[in-house]
Amino acid sequence: MTPSMSRRLVTGGICSTMLLTALVGTGANAAPAQAEPAPVPQLEHLDRGLVAATTDDGVYLSWRLLAGEVTGADADRQHGPEFVVSRDGEPIATVTDSTNLLDPNGTETSTYTVSTAVDGRTVSTSDEVMPWAQGHYDLPLNRPEGGVTPAGESYTYSANDMSVGDVDGDGEYEYIVKWDPSNSKDVSQVGYTGPVYLDAYELDGTQLWRLDLGPNIRAGAHYTQFLVYDFDGDGRSEVMLKTAPGTSTTSHTADGAGQAEYISMPAEDVQAGYSHDDYRLSAEDYYEHVVEMFQGWTEHPEVVAGSWPATLEEAFGIEPRYDYPLSAADARELADYFIDVYAPSRSERNQLRDFEGFVLSGPEYLTVFDGATGAELDTVRYQPGRHDDGLMWGDYAMSRIEPGNRVDRFLSGVAYLDGTHPSAVFARGYYTRSTIATYDWDGESIQQQWLVDSGWTPMSNPFDDSPHGVDGTDPEYGSITTQGFHSLSAADVDGDGRHEIIYGSATIDDDGSLLYSSFDTLPEESADPGAEARLGHGDAMHVTDIDPNRPGLEIYTVHEGAAWAPYGYALRDAATGEVLYGAYSGQDTGRGMVGDVDRTTPGLETWAWDLRSADGALLADAAPGTNQSIHWAADGSTQQVHGAQEETPTIEDWENGTLLVAEGTRTNNDTKGNPSLVADIFGDWREELLVRTGDSDAIRIYLSTEVTDMALTTLMHDVQYRAEVARQQTAYNQPSWPSYYLASDMDVRDVPTPAVWLPGALEDLATAVDSAIAAGQVDRPAAAQLGNAVSAAQRHLDAGRHEQAARAADRFVRALERSIDKGWLSADAAARLGYLIQGLGQR
Structure with missing residues (x-):
């Protein structure tokens, strides 16, 4: 390898001074930048992810193309290094146009590796694998x-x-x-x-x-x-x-x-x-809890402020009969009335004598x-704490009295709020008071970044009111009440390189400010024609580039508000919240999905009760399933996972029928029918299906074995998709979507080359330096400079000193360039170290 070839590898990597400054921010002694660099997100350093499976036609193999390896693209594939596939230690193919291969001569006892080659020199080799039987593997x-x-x-x-x-x-x-x-x-x-x-x-x-x-x-x-x-x-x-x-x-x-x-x-x-005792309430405990709550009625801040009825008799709509503050005996009489008379009169489901098993107090x-x-x-x-048993959250106000309900609705996710570092997102409540807190973990302590809080939804009577769809008391965030869903997403909706948090029908900007909360006009057939109303709560939400003919991302949601909601489903501009198309339903619209299921129509289709194109045109009165989607086929289209409760899960293609029957397995979460996980955890860009066996003795992992000529980096190196996989487990599991348009008619040249920082790659680099030195491939001056730089980078990284780690990695780049110029490295060492430093990431 010539020095110029090796230098191209080095300077193509992420470790230039300007880009490293972008990763960690500008230090106190750093020179002022000419312009603010684009944020570069930190992601996982992954291995080749080689996986093999036996098929009727031989052994299918699939592996990852990593973010730092992309050198360009054409309409069908991203380009990277050559991949040399070996069976039983002998090379059988060199693959340059994809990341999969069907070996017709392979058997169930064959062993395989994939080596990465640059300019004909091997720079990495995967671990050896053997084929899975029948296209799946059981994780005990x-x-x-x-x-x-x-x-x-x-x-x-x-x-x-x-x-x-x-x-x-x-x-x-x-x-x-x-x-x-x-x-x-x-x-x-x-x-x-x-x-x-x-x-x-x-x-x-x-x-x-x-x-x-x-x-x-x-x-x-x-x-x-x-x-x-x-x-x-x-x-x-x-x-x-x-x-x-x-x-x-x-x-x-x-x-x-x-x-x-x-x-x-x-x-x-x-x-x-x-x-560490048990704080769950028995039915008797709950009764005593109600008595205590009633005894303290006159001291409640809302009563003191005059916002709530001064007496419980007024709250229940009965004649006054007690003196306040209530004695223990009077509080018990009112508790008996509330539990045995008032609550059942609101709904026959209110059987509070049986209320048990809830945790309504404690840290x-x-x-x-x-x-x-x-x-x-x-x-x-x-944060925030529960405050009470749900009284302030509206859990006693609706006809169905449900202590511990709205107060204990939780969500979580991951968001790159600064564009570089992942933050944890935890939310509480979404029907009435709605809160979102973000946290960073620096290796030593949890630090809260910001807290969004709608404030309480005012009620005139906590035992008889309608707290849904009411603004909270906070002047900025009051409108996000009843806008949250049973999940949330993080995506860069405004193109600034930083994630916003899509909180159902509202979106929070990266700095914690409210970007928008979506409202629209109720139609004539609704409960309040002409009124401005929230789009409101729903169960299913999808955020990605649904319409590639429009700039930016879109959000597709379904809504539960029935006659009080402007839409049963809606497609919105993710940056502004503007509704692009939608339809009123007048009923709880519980499920909805997006995906490329009609390969003849541009864009992703959307569906709730009928199938629509990305621009809203009606394609069919029927629609595919809505439990979960998966990218399983070779052409980039979208498939659906069917099967709930005791049904056998299947993967269905809207146009081609059943592609997989997952015999002996089950999905989760009752009628939701969710797999345990759908994610790109192995091989090429397609997703694997992870479902439990019927006896839960294993997780069965299914691999698509259809050969594809599409080549994309692993979806896990798209920062939006990786964050989506992390939040997929939350409440009502929703599919994970990338930040770009993924479909059968996509032009791969439109897929952004991943700009990522993979700090875990430093360990591989350090190992390679030590190996090259031990093998005599590095002269003494280079050995000291390269070894010291990479050791310092790893030491700083382990201690959480990212800025110092970045500077040490930058020193490694300069030392490598100098060593190549001086001839202090063998050609093999130069190629390998240049490839690995590039593997830290790429612009």
């Missing part, structure tokens, strides 16, 4: 033992939602599995639940740890939203989620499970008398755990 699980609730009800466990992250920095994903008990509940459903568990596994089934959320976190889709992500940029994923007293972790080793350790409680909580925390060991790293208070 350790199913928890069942139990019995305080009410004497037995329960068992099934694997539920999943997420992935590289918890140990080896370039391979580990698998985080949530276990739900058979008595898992919706927040509106009464009763005890068993505890929720989170497990971490290697692909071979080695269990790393188990997290027991304990009795004070209920089991259900709305309670436990867990984020698996490398938040601090050390190349290893953490796990962050809401916890409570009683939460504990157990590490697993080759010698068996370790000792369970409770999370730490703040000293003030311990001093206040809290412990609430946010904890970050080490992804490799499960060890607690930091715990802070969950």
Whole structure:
């Protein structure tokens, strides 16, 4: 390799001074920049992701094209290095136009590797793999033992939602599995639940740890939203989620499970008398809770302010009969009236004598755990706290009285608010008071960035009012009430390189300010013709480039507001919230989806009850399924995952029928019919299907084995898609969408070359330097300069000093250029080190 060839590799990498400054910000002693560099997001350093599967026609192989490897594109593919495929140690093909291959001579006992070649020189080689049988692989699980609730009800466990992250920095994903008990509940459903568990596994089934959320976190889709992500940029994923007293972790080793350790409680909580006890209420406990609430009625701030009725009799609409403040005996009489007479008169479903199993008091925390060991790293208070049992949240105001409902609706996600570093997003409430908090993890402590809070929705009577669709008291954020969904997304909607948080029918800018909250006019057939109303709450939301003929991204949503909502479904401009098209339904429109299902029509189609083109034209009165989508076919089109409850899951193509029957497996979350995960975790840009086996003894991973000539970087190196995968497990699981138009008619030249920072690649670079030195491929002056620079970069990165790490990596680039010029490296070493420094990322 000539010096000029090697220099092209080096200078094509991410480690130029200007770009490194963009990664970490400008330090106090840095020279002033001529212009603010574009943000460069930090993502995972992944290995080749080679996977093989036996088919009727031979062995199918698929591998990743990584962000730092892209050198250009044509209409059908992104270009990168040559890939040399070897079977049983012997080269069988050199692939330059895709990232997959069908080997007709392969067998189930064959072994394969893929090597990366630059100018004919091998610069990396994948781990060796053997083919999966029948196009799938079973990841063994350790199913928890069942139990019995305080009410004497037995329960068992099934694997539920999943997420992935590289918890140990080896370039391979580990698998985080949530276990739900058979008595898992919706927040509106009464009763005890068993505890929720989170497990971490290697692909071979080695269990790393188990997290027991304990009795004070209920089991259900709305309670436990867990984020698996490398938040601090050390190349290893953490796990962050809401916890409570009683939460504990157990590490697993080759010698068996370790000792369970409770999370730490703040000293003030311990001093206040809290412990790791069970704070769930029995029916008797709840009755006493109501008595106590009634005794303190005259001291409630809303009563003191004159906003609520001065007496409970006035609130219930009965004749006055008691003196206030209430005595214990009078409070019990009113509690009996409320529970036995008033509540059932509002709805026959209000059976509050049976109200049990809820956690309405006690501390609430946010904890970050080490992804490799499960060890607690930091715990802070969950913000905002519940405040009360839902009284202020409107849980007693509707006809269905549901303590602990609106107050305990949680969401989570990941957003690159500065364009570079991932932040955790946790939300509470979305029907009435609506809150969104963002956090950073720097390797030592959790730091809250900002908190959006709509304020309370005013009520004239907390026992008889309509708090939905009412502005909160906050002057900036009051309009986001009732706009949140059962999920959220993060995307760069305004083109500034930073993520906004799409909170259903409202969008929060990267700095925490309100970008917009979408309203429109109610039509003639609605409940209030001509009135301006929120688009409002819904269950399903999709954010991506739906219409490639328009600039920017679009948002497709469905809405529950029935006669009080302007639309049953709507497509909006993501930057402004303007409705591009939609239709009034007058009923709760529960499901909706987008995707390229009609290959003859440009853009992604949208559907709720009929199939529409990206510009709103009616294509068909019927529509595909809406449980989950998957990119499975070779041409970039979109398929659907069918099957809920005890149905066998299938992958369906709207035009070509059934593509896969996942025999022996099941989906999750009752009628939602969600797989445990759909994500691009192996191989080329297509997504894998991860579903539990019927007995939950394994997660079965299905791989598409249709040969494709489309070549794209792994979807996990698109920053929007990677963040979407992290939030896919949240509440009502929604598909993960990239930041660009992905469809059968896409022009790959329109796909942006990923500009990313992959700090985990430093470890591979350090290993390569040591190997080259040991092999005598590096002369002494270069060995000292290269070794010192890469060691310093890794040391600073491990300590969370990103700016210093970036400067050290920049020194490595200069040393490598100098070593090439001086002839201090062999041609092989120059090629390999140049390729690896490029692998840190690319403009």
